[in-house]
Amino acid sequence: MSARAAILDRIREALRLSAPPPGSHEPGAHGPGAGHAAGVEDGAFREWLPAVGPAIGDWIALFAACSENLRTRFIVCDSEAEAAQQVRAIAAEDRWSRIASHRADPVRAVAGAAGVPVLWTDGGYEPGALEACDAGLSGCDALVAQTGGVLLTARSGGGRALSVLPPHHLVVARRSQMVPDLPAAFALLTTRYGADYPSMMTFITGPSRTGDIERILVLGAHGPRKLTVLLVP
Amino acid sequence: MTVEAQQFTRDAKIVAADLRHRGLIRKALSGYEVKRDEFKARFRDWQGARQAAAEIKYDAVNHLDRYLVEFADRIEARGTRVFWASDAREARDYILGVIRARKARCIVKSKAMTAEEIHLNEAMEREGFEVVESDLGEYIVQLRREAPYHIVFPAMHLTRGEISDLFQRELGTAPTNSPEELTLIARRVLRKKYIEADIGISGANFAVADTGMISVTENEGNARLTTSLPKVHIALLGIEKIVPRMADLALFLPMLATAGAGQPMTCYNTLIGGPRQPGEADGPEEFHVVLLDNARTRLLADPEQRDALHCIRCGACLNVCPIFRNVGGHTYGTTYQGPIGSVITPHLRGLQNWKHLSSASSLCGACTEACPVKIDLHHHLLQNRRNAVREKPVWWERIAFRAFAFVATRPPLWRVVGLAGRLGQRLHPLIKGGPLDPARAWTGSRDLPEVAQVSFKDYWRGRKQ
Numbered sequence: 225m226s227a228r229a230a231i232l233d234r235i236r237e238a239l240r241l242s243a244p245p246p247g248s249h250e251p252g253a254h255g256p257g258a259g260h261a262a263g264v265e266d267g268a269f270r271e272w273l274p275a276v277g278p279a280i281g282d283w284i285a286l287f288a289a290c291s292e293n294l295r296t297r298f299i300v301c302d303s304e305a306e307a308a309q310q311v312r313a314i315a316a317e318d319r320w321s322r323i324a325s326h327r328a329d330p331v332r333a334v335a336g337a338a339g340v341p342v343l344w345t346d347g348g349y350e351p352g353a354l355e356a357c358d359a360g361l362s363g364c365d366a367l368v369a370q371t372g373g374v375l376l377t378a379r380s381g382g383g384r385a386l387s388v389l390p391p392h393h394l395v396v397a398r399r400s401q402m403v404p405d406l407p408a409a410f411a412l413l414t415t416r417y418g419a420d421y422p423s424m425m426t427f428i429t430g431p432s433r434t435g436d437i438e439r440i441l442v443l444g445a446h447g448p449r450k451l452t453v454l455l456v457p
Numbered sequence: 458m459t460v461e462a463q464q465f466t467r468d469a470k471i472v473a474a475d476l477r478h479r480g481l482i483r484k485a486l487s488g489y490e491v492k493r494d495e496f497k498a499r500f501r502d503w504q505g506a507r508q509a510a511a512e513i514k515y516d517a518v519n520h521l522d523r524y525l526v527e528f529a530d531r532i533e534a535r536g537t538r539v540f541w542a543s544d545a546r547e548a549r550d551y552i553l554g555v556i557r558a559r560k561a562r563c564i565v566k567s568k569a570m571t572a573e574e575i576h577l578n579e580a581m582e583r584e585g586f587e588v589v590e591s592d593l594g595e596y597i598v599q600l601r602r603e604a605p606y607h608i609v610f611p612a613m614h615l616t617r618g619e620i621s622d623l624f625q626r627e628l629g630t631a632p633t634n635s636p637e638e639l640t641l642i643a644r645r646v647l648r649k650k651y652i653e654a655d656i657g658i659s660g661a662n663f664a665v666a667d668t669g670m671i672s673v674t675e676n677e678g679n680a681r682l683t684t685s686l687p688k689v690h691i692a693l694l695g696i697e698k699i700v701p702r703m704a705d706l707a708l709f710l711p712m713l714a715t716a717g718a719g720q721p722m723t724c725y726n727t728l729i730g731g732p733r734q735p736g737e738a739d740g741p742e743e744f745h746v747v748l749l750d751n752a753r754t755r756l757l758a759d760p761e762q763r764d765a766l767h768c769i770r771c772g773a774c775l776n777v778c779p780i781f782r783n784v785g786g787h788t789y790g791t792t793y794q795g796p797i798g799s800v801i802t803p804h805l806r807g808l809q810n811w812k813h814l815s816s817a818s819s820l821c822g823a824c825t826e827a828c829p830v831k832i833d834l835h836h837h838l839l840q841n842r843r844n845a846v847r848e849k850p851v852w853w854e855r856i857a858f859r860a861f862a863f864v865a866t867r868p869p870l871w872r873v874v875g876l877a878g879r880l881g882q883r884l885h886p887l888i889k890g891g892p893l894d895p896a897r898a899w900t901g902s903r904d905l906p907e908v909a910q911v912s913f914k915d916y917w918r919g920r921k922q
Contacts, residue, residue, distance in 0.1 A: 227547065228529075229922055230543060231696065232526070234758075235525070235754055235757060237754075238757035239521070239757065241758070243764065244513035244760070245760075246514070246831060247512070249825070249833040261577050269708045271500075271501060271502065272500060272502045273708070273711065274507060274584075274711075275501055310490070328758065334737075351686050355652060360609075371720060378733075378739075379737065382738055383739040383740070388678045388682055389685075406708075406710065407704065410706065413893050414703070414704070421670070421730050421736065423732060423740055424729050425670075425728065426725055428725060429688065429722040430722075432677055432724060432725075433677070433724055434594075434677050435613070436592070437615075437640065440636045441629055442636050442637050442640040445593055445640055445677035446591065446677045447677065447682070447725070
């Protein structure tokens with residue numbers, strides 16, 4: 225018998241006895257039998273998750289508030305040209321000598337205007353070359369207002385490493401990419417990729433951090449020390 | 458007493474008396490407590506979220522066969538190799554086989570408690586492979602050649618001074634008092650490893666059935682690098698990691714972060730559904746998923762405690778446990794510490810050798826209350842005690858309880874024993890804690906509860922008149 229069949233057999237044998245319903249040891253307002261697991265409709269978790277306002281203005285304000293707590297730099301730009309200008313200013317201030325990006329709109333134009341050589345990751349690259357870049361500029365699939373997170377995939381983010389290997393990750397997102405909450409973000413992934421998911425999809429919530437030494441927060445553990453999100457119309 | 462119980466009793470006594478250790482743990486957890494409560498309060502309904510999460514895990518665990526097959530079929534369809542391992546040896550052998558086939562030398566690893574469980578690092582090192590832990594806390598305890606202290610915060614028991622000394626000794630770096638500087642040292646060392654390594658090994662926090670993906674939660678970015686740059690990625694996970702739907706993560710990801718680390722969301726939550734796909738810029742050529750049973754099906758077969766498999770390894774029960782906070786993580790001598798470790802270790806490694814952990818509990822229930830997926834932890838500790846006695850009764854306990862029953866069911870005799878108790882307690886201070894004290898195991902460091910000066914019977918009689 226294969227190991228797969230053996231394990232599945234043991235599981236089926238074990239499950240012949242049924243277990244008491246979940247949470248039955250905690251009777252009260254949230255007794256068992258609510259049947260959440262029976263079929264989770266799109267967004268069913270909203271009644272428990274942190275509240276988010278109804279309009280895009282609320283979402284942008286919430287994303288900005290979360291960003292501040294997370295120490296993400298969030299810049300709302302009036303145009304792509306302004307985003308490019310912001311990036312040029314950061315490039316000068318941080319003395320970038322080269323950056324990495326990928327050919328997707330609107331990030332391609334912003335990266336191209338940064339005034340430093342660009343390593344384009346589309347179609348493959350040398351890991352050592354990416355490691356030597358001062359910043360990685362990527363697109364994304366969505367910004368999640370509820371958490372202040374950036375959702376990107378191996379496709380929308382220029383691969384797996386572009387957004388995590390260079391010490392500064394910049395995201396260029398469109399206003400239309402702002403979604404209210406996590407249920408909406410997962411719904412978007414299903415709609416956009418349901419037939420053929422990218423091999424990697426990630427929620428990036430703030431710059432890389434660790435608390436492993438005396439539980440003291442330190443930014444830039446292994447991933448980027450800085451995360452900048454540029455919102456363009 | 459078993460060797461394990463002796464070790465536990467000895468270490469518990471030493472660590473509980475170590476005021477420096479207690480202060481360190483209290484300080485480390487105080488910030489967590491404030492943040493956890495703050496972010497819990499942001500949920501519209503945390504208790505409702507707990508119930509929903511418990512029901513989803515209940516569904517997953519009680520239909521595990523169906524969901525595992527769905528997960529495996531879907532992830533295999535994208536070119537992933539899935540290996541089903543009945544026990545630790547099978548999992549180790551498979552992983553070593555992949556490493557040998559690739560002629561790999563250097564392996565970079567992100568945090569995985571299942572790897573600790575099967576002693577994977579030792580196995581790889583014995584074969585001469587270089588293994589580097591990339592999570593900062595894990596890297597620190599690896600350099601110290603010790604086990605993680607806590608399932609989520611592996612190096613929580615160390616001060617920055619101790620870590621600085623360690624880096625100085627092992628890496629030859631200059632001493633520093635700054636956590637930033639220490640983090641930077643590890644960052645510099647490990648950066649090279651991600652690029653050099655032939656193989657990356659990770660764990661997983663969830664296995665999503667309906668889309669066939671693993672989900673990895675981390676703050677540092679080390680798991681993302683480990684699963685992005687090396688040519689081969691191996692993920693090792695327990696079969697209980699299943700959630701039915703990708704959309705379920707909308708609930709589990711923030712709950713895991715809030716309960717476990719006092720964060721609204723962990724920094725990186727990454728879904729991986731296969732090796733590099735056509736048209737993608739990077740990613741491993743090979744992706745292996747090792748599904749580990751290793752006695753989990755034994756726990757599954759106990760319907761009373763099956764909910765222990767709902768565990769998402771957030772560590773919340775450790776953080777609130779008065780026993781954990783006093784005796785420390787290493788005292789347990791187990792892969793999984795704290796209340797959840799005390800519940801599941803007897804199932805994973807044998808009840809008689811690990812039953813003492815279930816007695817090291819005040820049964821206060823803080824763990825059960827803290828658990829985001831509503832595992833009935835403190836009752837499971839009681840059930841372990843009962844099961845241990847049922848399986849192998851203790852002769853002197855049987856005699857003692859028979860004697861108690863004999864006295865308690867004979868009112869005149871009960872009266873005599875009560876009188877003797879009241880008298881005895883008055884004389885007890887003369888011998889308290891000394892060699893003549895029959896209760897010295899208890900009274901050495903505590904007071905005995907007081908026997909009531911008037912028996913209930915006498916009180917009742919007096920009240921009526």
